[in-house]
Amino acid sequence: MVIYKKNDKLSASLTEKKFVTGKALCVILMISLLYVFLFSDSIKELPLAVFILMDLLIFFVVLHKTYQILYDIKLLFWFDRDFDTPLDFPKEIQLPSITFVIPSYQEPFNVAKMTFDSVVNAPYPGLKVIIVVDNSKNVLADDFVNWKSYIETSQLRHPEITVKFVYNEEQDKLKSGNLDLAHRFISPDELVVFLDVDSTLPNSCNLLERAVAEFEADKALGFIQFRIRATNCHFNGLTQAITWHQDLLRLRMISRGYGGYKIFEGHNGMWRKKALDDIGPWTSYYKGDIIITEDILKSVDAFSKGYTGKQLNIETGEWVPSSLHALDGMWSRWMYGNTQVFFKYFNKIYSERVSILSKFDISYHILHQFVIGCFFVVAFALQLLVPGGSATIFIVSMFVVPQLVGIFTSYVSLNDKSQSISIKRKVMDLYSGFFLIETFIMVTQMKSNIKFILGMSQGWKVTEKGFENAMSWMNVLRNRLFHVAMIFMCLSICFVSWFVNYGFAFDAVKYHLALLFLSFNLVWCIIAFGRQGRQEHNNVESAMLHDI
Incomplete structure (x- = not known):
């Protein structure tokens, strides 16, 4: 029989230290409101109804991304393995x-x-x-x-x-x-x-x-x-x-x-x-x-x-997941299921039992796929309706900057120095993970949103863990039809904008680089990883958790 020794002084609880705080939430709200206020000047020429809708969508995206950036930065300074207090x-x-x-x-x-x-x-x-x-x-x-x-x-x-x-x-x-x-x-x-x-x-x-x-x-x-x-x-x-x-x-x-x-x-x-x-x-x-x-x-x-x-x-x-097919299936399930839970259990999620901080935090998690949808809507609308650099500023600040912060946080917080991997290789993997993979996942989330709105069943398939044969390029494209369609959507919007807003002026190409960058990430993700999967030499003995 194992007995715990009596301790007259009750230890602090596991959650004595607060990582999510009210002060941080206030900072996030102020930054988000300031961003929308400053950005509104660039879209003031839009019709009033469109202007209001765009401001609301931008605020929704900015609030989410600011929340992510701030807590990624906090991870660098205020979180470590000793955050728990044993009881x-x-x-x-x-x-x-x-x-x-x-x-x-x-x-x-x-x-x-x-x-x-x-x-x-x-x-x-x-x-x-x-x-x-x-x-x-x-x-x-x-x-x-x-x-x-x-x-x-x-x-x-x-x-x-x-x-x-x-x-x-x-x-x-x-x-x-x-x-x-x-x-x-x-x-x-x-x-x-x-x-x-x-x-x-x-x-x-x-x-x-x-x-x-x-x-x-x-x-x-x-x-x-x-x-x-x-x-x-x-x-x-x-x-x-x-x-x-x-x-x-x-x-x-x-x-x-x-x-x-x-x-x-x-x-x-x-x-x-x-x-x-x-x-x-x-x-x-x-x-x-x-x-x-x-x-x-x-x-x-x-x-x-x-x-x-x-x-x-x-x-x-x-x-x-060791293949794009498995990655797409996993994120499709996660996002579709989150949407199911949000609509069925809205009252439970935002009940009086849940604190304000927790409500904001669960909103960040469960509304992520809606934020991505709003991001693409705003990016496309700015590219088409607002000549100049507004679309570029929005995409860089709401996609590129959060990903760069994520890369730095990941490298500092998760870097395993015991692995004999060159810095160049790590930088390549970090770029691939936070730009190529993230763009792929964003489009998968869009697909999940559309399936839910149309009432299409998501279905469920266990994430593949066995050996996977390399797909032919025809099958890769067939399985990634929605992602390929999104590539053409981005390119088409850039083409229309370049023609309608700038008359194919060469110096106006710079206003489309940010949206083209999203397309590039998606194309390169499919080319680089489309045919990869788990191979026979990937044994389980090397894929277990080792002592920390």
Whole structure:
């Protein structure tokens, strides 16, 4: 039996330090209003209705981008690994058991095994229970047979751990259906860790004990989100670029949880079983379609039931997509699902239980795809309707500058000096991640917005983790039709503007360079990464979370 020693002095809570503050929010609002005021002079010749609409759209975009820039800068000076304060219990207690839930669907066996073994090896003196729920359609595939056999025979190898494999015949309920089925087998009063196939846990840092201590100290705590970092960055050029981009995204989310809205990111986090019981099933519908971002959905549900969430700045592992096809699918799901949650749970998101700071923070997260839509609308309208450099100023200040700040923040905060990668290579990867990949993702978000508005179902497909054959260029273009269409849209708008506003004057080309720069990023992204994927030499042994 493991007992925590009594500590008469109760430690500070995990969220004692506030990263998201009211002062910062005031600064963001003032900068945004000043930008709109100064920019309004360049569009004052537009009809009044258009002028007002443009000002509102510009303010929406500026508010979002200023929020991003300010907190990226704060990451450089006011956030580190020691941001958390470990807790000691004020009374003696026994460590509770932890159930680890791993939902899977047609996963490569070696990747699924990697996640399972990571759980087995993660240090925790208490009892571990592992539940695997699989809803693969092809139960005769070698990967499924090997995965099922490995789980069912693991009890002999690890008698100290309780292991259960459950097959879910309801494939139509996607990941949320697997989670609902797993919930039936979780004992009361237990803590639950949710992992994806590709997740790995650290072999040090006492992650699980640290998290358990928080739940014991705060009975209203519903969930804790661990920090997530990519572990397969070396697979190819695309994963190297995405890693810089996505690791900063994860760092932004974990840091803003200290004072802002606490978001469960869908995996690599711990929940209180009672909170899950009170919240209800994972499967939820919007207009007949399953909501495909069950992560943020559960965060909203937890707060509406009076529970709180917290972040724990200890790194755990995940894989980033190794092909553009997988990247497009992942971001399409995220953005479509966020929109579903926003419209169905608007009242819960902005309820009286949620503080002003948290409301602004969740708005930054859940309205991101709408901001991107407004960005393109404003950029196109300025290029066509307002001669001069207004479009260039807007695109540079709302796209180029935030990305440059992101590059610098990512390099300073996430640079792994143990990797033998040249500075030139890192700069290339950073540019690719924050300009090529970001532009690609922005267009994917636009596509997701349009599909939602038109009532088209997004569907759900697990992010590819197996080996991927290189596509032919014809298939690359076929799969990226919307992105190619956006390239032609940008070029066409530049051409029309150059003709209508400047009569093809050569010296007017400079007014179109910013929009052409967006097109260039998208073209180069498809050319550079369109045929890349995970290859056979990309083994799982090199793609696990190593001790920090």
